[in-house]
Amino acid sequence: MSLSFDSYTACTLCPRRCGVDRTVRAGLCGQTSELRIARSALHYWEEPPISGFGDPPEGSGAIFFSGCNLRCVFCQNHEISDGGFGLVVSTERLAACMLELQAQGALNINLVTPTHYAPHVVRAVGLARDAGLALPIVANTSGYELPEVVAQLAGVVDVWLTDYKYASSALARRLSGAADYPQVAHAALKQMLVNLRAAGGAAWREDGTMLRGIVVRHLVLPGQAMDSCAVLDRVWELAGTEVDLSIMNQYTPNERMRAAGGPMAGSVSEEEYDLVLTHADDLGFEELWWQQGGTVDESYIPPFDATGVEGPGL
Numbered sequence: 001m002s003l004s005f006d007s008y009t010a011c012t013l014c015p016r017r018c019g020v021d022r023t024v025r026a027g028l029c030g031q032t033s034e035l036r037i038a039r040s041a042l043h044y045w046e047e048p049p050i051s052g053f054g055d056p057p058e059g060s061g062a063i064f065f066s067g068c069n070l071r072c073v074f075c076q077n078h079e080i081s082d083g084g085f086g087l088v089v090s091t092e093r094l095a096a097c098m099l100e101l102q103a104q105g106a107l108n109i110n111l112v113t114p115t116h117y118a119p120h121v122v123r124a125v126g127l128a129r130d131a132g133l134a135l136p137i138v139a140n141t142s143g144y145e146l147p148e149v150v151a152q153l154a155g156v157v158d159v160w161l162t163d164y165k166y167a168s169s170a171l172a173r174r175l176s177g178a179a180d181y182p183q184v185a186h187a188a189l190k191q192m193l194v195n196l197r198a199a200g201g202a203a204w205r206e207d208g209t210m211l212r213g214i215v216v217r218h219l220v221l222p223g224q225a226m227d228s229c230a231v232l233d234r235v236w237e238l239a240g241t242e243v244d245l246s247i248m249n250q251y252t253p254n255e256r257m258r259a260a261g262g263p264m265a266g267s268v269s270e271e272e273y274d275l276v277l278t279h280a281d282d283l284g285f286e287e288l289w290w291q292q293g294g295t296v297d298e299s300y301i302p303p304f305d306a307t308g309v310e311g312p313g314l
Helices: 005-010 091-103 115-130 147-152 169-176 181-198 225-242 255-260 270-283
Strands: 036-043 060-065 109-112 137-141 159-163 210-219 244-248 288-290
Touching: 005 115, 036 091, 060 091, 091 109, 091 115, 109 115, 115 137, 115 147, 147 181, 159 181, 169 181, 181 210, 181 225, 210 225, 225 244, 225 270, 244 270, 270 288
Parallel strands: 060 109, 109 137, 137 159, 159 210, 210 244, 244 288
Antiparallel strands: 036 060
């Protein structure tokens, strides 16, 4: 697969392989070939290797792209994932955003849900590098990625910050509309490992922030602790200690989930979260990140108000 702009004319950039001519209309990701971003600003709520260990942390240079190829019923980013918010920008403007974030002191350039715009990303990173960008590029993804696209991004992406949401196909179908999610996410993570090994393995700055590597995220869902443990089993079998593991308890029911009732209308219990953390420890993960109590009441979602989006290109 070649990540040229011709890819948009019969789009197969994601596992949906919708084949839509995105130069004419939106694909299943909800986006045309016009590049849309919703925010470009320092972000302080990622894992410490990404956002920093300072107090306050130094910040990750997050660029949020509009659109998503999943339909998670519990999504907290619905304004941009399927709500259509975002401003149309040029590839040159995207590159300029990267340089502006570097000037603001960002530790990295954190591209949030970027791969349905992979041709734009490859071009923009190249332009930014030519203009002096020296930061690592983070791909912040749902994990629902084609391995061949991951392979094509080997020379562009330094750090994969990837979800691994489900081990159960039935659960993936019910909550994200993607029964093949477990198989796809596993294959994508396998290719991320291939990329990482070819680049020489993980690397860090002296302060512990990541220059190259993989952080696998898993959000524990109410009533689904056993599926969470099954996810960790799959990650451990594939990657072992080659990846950092981040286990999150920040699930917060959105309006749709509160209206539906049942376990997903509430939060993750301490017992469920402790069970998953204990399982991760028993498996042998060495770089393990977790969240303190009370995160449900905090917002890890920035305002999607086009901060940092408008401005000149290169």
